[in-house]
Amino acid sequence: MTMSKTEADLRLSMLNSLLTCPHRKLGLVHPLHAELVKQDPRFYVRLAAWYADHGDVRDHKEMFVVTLALSDFPGHRDTGLALLRDLPPYQVGRVIDFIHGRKEDVAIEVDKKPDDVPDAAFRPKVQRKGKKPGKLKASQSGTVTLTDTFGLFRNVPRSLKTEVTRYLREREADADWFDSTALTARKTLKRLYALLHVKPGPRAQAVLFDEEPPAGSKLAGLKELAKAEAPDEQAKLITAFDVPFRVAIGLVKAASPKVLKALVGRMSPQEVINSLDMLRKRGAFEDAGVKALIEQKLESAKTASRVSAFKAEKALESVPVSADVRKKLEGVADAQVKARGRIARPTALLIDKSGSMSQAIEIGKRLGALLAAVADKDLFVYAFDSIAYPVEAAGPELAAWERALTGITAGGSTSVGVGVEQLRRKKQYVEQIVVVTDEGENAEPRFVPALRKYREELKADPAVCFVKVVGATTQLEDECKAAGIAADAYQFNGDYYALPNLVPLLARPSKLELLQEILEYPLPARRAE
Template sequence: MSPRKRTQPRANKNASGASELSNFERLIERARLGMPEQDYRLNILNVLLRTPHRNVAPYMPLFADVHERDPLFFVRLAAWYNEVGAVHDLKQLFIAFLATSKFSEEFRETGLALLEKLPPYQVERVTRMIKGYLDGKTFVPGIGSVPRSYKTAVENYLKQREADPKVFDAAVLHARKPLKTLYASLRIKPGPYAQRVLFENDPPEGSRLAVLKQLAKVQDPAEQARLIVENKLPYRTAVSTIKMMTPSVLVALINAMTPQEVINNLASLKARGAMDNEDLRKMIERKLEAAKTDSRVSALKTREAIKVANLDDAMAQKVQSVGDVQIKAKGKISRATALLVDKSSSMDEAINLGKMIASILAPICEKDLFVYAFDTMAYPIVAKGKELSDWEKAFKGIVSSGATSNGVSIDAMIRKNEFVEQIVMVTDQEENTPPLMLQALRAYEKKFDVMPDVLFVNVGRAYRPTLFDQLTREGIMAENYVFTGDYYSLPGLIPLISGGTRLDLLADIMNFPLPERKTPALSKN
C-alpha cells in the first residue's frame, strides 16, 4: 500500500482559489515588512467577511500569521465572529486555532468554551482541522498536534452526552459517522452505552435508534407515522428507511422537522407530493412562519432552496419572506445608499451579483436605496418589492455589453438630486470612458457637500484595485470586498454597510467579551 501524499494546505483547483492564496501570501509579506497595525486588522477583517463556504485550507497560513502577529486581536475576532459570523467553516477554524494556542491558557479556554457549544459533526470538523484530513488520496496537513486539554475537553463533551441516553441517541441519529470518527481519531474509549449503540449497532429496545431499525421493517403507513411522531425521527434518516411514502408518513415527518430542515428539504418534499396536498402544504407554511424567528435558519439558504426546489410563486414568496426577516435580524442600514452595478462587456457575474445584493440590502435599508446598472449610460433599476424575485424582474433586459464609465451613475444621481452617504459598486474596477469615477465623486461632493464612502464589491478573476487605489490616494474613504463566487458569504457585507465605519467595527470587535466554559469536567469513574 503506497504512503499518503502530504501537501501544504491549498486553494481550490481553479484560478480564483490560486489567486486567493497568492493574495494571502502578499498580505502576510506586507505585514512582515511593517504594515501599520490598523491596516493589517482592516485587511484581515475584509478577508474574514468574504470567506468562501467550505474552503478553509488556504486560510490556515493566514490565520496562523494573525494569531502569531496580533494575538489579542485574533482572540476577540474569534469570539465576535462566532457570535455574529455567517460561515460555520470559519467559526470552526477559529476554534481550532484557539483550542491549540500556545499563547496562553486563556486562549485555549476561550476556544474550548466555543467548542462546547457546537453540535458533534462540527466538533469532528474542528478536530480534522487540527489533525489534518484526507482530500481524496491526498493528506492535507492540519494545524498541528492535538493538545491534551483538547482531547480531555472532547472526552468530557462525549461523556456528557453518553450520560443521557436520549441525548446520545439524538446525536447518533444526526451524526453517527462524525461521532465514530471522534472516538477513533482521538482514541477515546466509549462508555458502555456508546459502545453498544454506536459501534455494535445494538441499541436497547425502546430507544430511538431501536425504533429506527424497527421502522425499516414496518409496512403499515399508520404504524410508520406513529413511530416517527412518537420518537421524532429526523427526516433524512427516516426517509432512507421507508420504501413507500404516504401522506400520513409525510405528516409525521414534517411535524418532526425543524424549520431549517423543512427549508433544506423543500425539493425532496415537493418530489414526494407534499406541495400538492392541502394539509401538508399548510404544515410546511407553518414551519416557514416559525423559521422567521429561528436563529438557526440561514437567510441565503432560503434563496438556494427556491432555486433547487422550483417552487410555485406562492410558496416561493413565503420562503423568500423567511430570508428577508432573517436578513433584517443581522442589521439595519441607517445611511442613504446607492448600489451601482457594472453591466459593461463580460460583466454577467456583476449583474447576477447585483440582483442578490439588492435583495439583501433592500429589506434592511431605513433610508433611500438607489440602484443603477451602468455601462456608458446609467440605467435606474426600480423593483416593485424587496425580494429576490422582484429584483430579478427589475433587472430583466439588463445584459452585459458596451464600454465602462464608472462615474456615469454618480453623474445621474447629481442630475436627479439623489443624496446618498455611501456607494456600493459591483465591478472589476476597470473604466475607459468619461465621466470617470473620481471626477464624478468630486462633482457629487461639490453638489451635496458630502463625499460618500465607497465599497467596491470586486468580481472577475483578473480584477485590479485601480479605482480603490485612486480614491484612497485622494483621501476618499474606500474599501474592497472581493467576491469569490460563494453566495453564502454575502451576509458578510452587512457589517460593512450598516452602522458606522470599518474602524468603528474594529473597535466593537476589540471590546467583544470572551466566552467562559460552562461544562464541568466529568469523572472518568
C-alpha cells in the same frame, strides 16, 4: 483605545477575508487564519468571538477554533475551547480531524488508452465522486488507487482532548440528547472516542460499539423502523421515536400522507426549504394536512437562527410551487436578510454592467436585494456602463428588488463615475457608495473626479466601498488613495451564500465603529466541569 490607520487597514483586511466561502475545504482557509492570528493576535481572538455570533460560513467558524486551540498566545486556547463547546458534533469532528490529519485510499476508474493514441496525446477521464485526484500518467488505466491527505497531522493538544471528553460526557449524561446525536452523527462520535482514546460510557458503548441500543430508545426504534413494511406503521414509529428526517427518509417504503406528515414533522425549517422539490415529487402538496404543516415550517423559518436567505431564494428559482408557498418563501428570504442588521445611512449601489461584467451583475442583483431589505434610509441603485440606468423596485420586499434587477446584461464601455454623476444631477444625498466592479475604467466621467464634484456640490462625504469581482485590479483603490479619498475594498471570492456577510459590515455607521465593536466584543468563557 485609538487605532492608527495602519491598524484599521489591517483589521479591515481581516474582515474582507471572511467573505470567502470555501465549501468544506478547511485547507484553503488555514493559511489565511494562520497569517491573521500572527498579524494581530489580540484582534483575532475578538474577531473569532464576534464571528461565532454574527458569521455565516461554517468553515471559518471551525478554523477559528482550530487556530485558537493551537495558539500559544495567552487566552487563545481557552476562547477556542469555549467556542468548540457550542459546535454541533459533526463540526467538532471536522476540527479534530483537521488537526490530527487523515489519509484515505481512494479507488479511481480511469479510461483505458486506445492503442492508436500516443501517450502524450491521451487525457484519461476519471470517474470519482468528490475532489479531483490530481495528475495521472497517460499509461494508467483501469482501477487506480490514490491517497488523499487532509489536515495538519499534528498531535491534538491535551487541553483540546480534555474539552472534547467533557463534550462527550455532557451528552452521555442525557440519554435523549445522546441518542439524538448518535442518530445523526454516529460515525463522528465513534471516531472521536477512538481517535482521542476516550473510554465510552455504558450507553455510548452499547449504542455505538456493541450495536445493542437499550429497549425503548431512539436507536432501538430505528431498528424497528427499518424492519417495518406498512406505511402506517412506519409513520407511527417515526413519530413515536422522533426519528430525524435525514435518517428516516432513507428507510421509508412509501410516501403516504401519514408518512409525509411524520417526515415533515421531524424536519427543521432549513431541511423543509432544502427538500421542497423532493416533497413536491412525493405528493406532499396534494394533501391539505401535509401542505399546512410545510407552510407552518416555512413560517417558523422567518425567525429560525440557522436558515439561509439565499437558499430560500434558490428554492424560489428552482422548485415549481404554488403562489401561497412562493409567498411564504419570499417572506422567509426577506425576514432572514433583515435579521442581519439595518442600514441607517442613505446608500447608493452602483453595479458595473460593462462588457465583461456578467459576474458583477449577478453579485449586484443579490447585493441590491440584500441592501434594499435592510435599508432604513434612501437606497439609490444604478447599473452602469458608459451611462447609468436607474433601478427601481415595485416594493420594499426582497423578491420585488430581485425582479427589478432582472434583464440587466453586460455590454458597453466602463465609466464608474457616471453613476456618481447621476446622483449629483438628481441631488440624491448619500453617506455610503457601494460599487460592484473589477475596478477597470476606460470612459468619462471618471470615478474620482465625479466623486469630488459630488462631495463639493452636495456637501457630503460618502464612505466608498468596492465589492470586487474575481480578477479585479486595484485601479480605483489606487486612484482614491492618491486623491486622499478613504475607500474600503472587499474581494468577493466565494459564492452567493457568503454574500450576507457583507450586511453587518455595511450596517454600521462607520467601519471604524465596527472594528471598535469587535475589539470590545466579550470573549466566551469555558464552562465549569
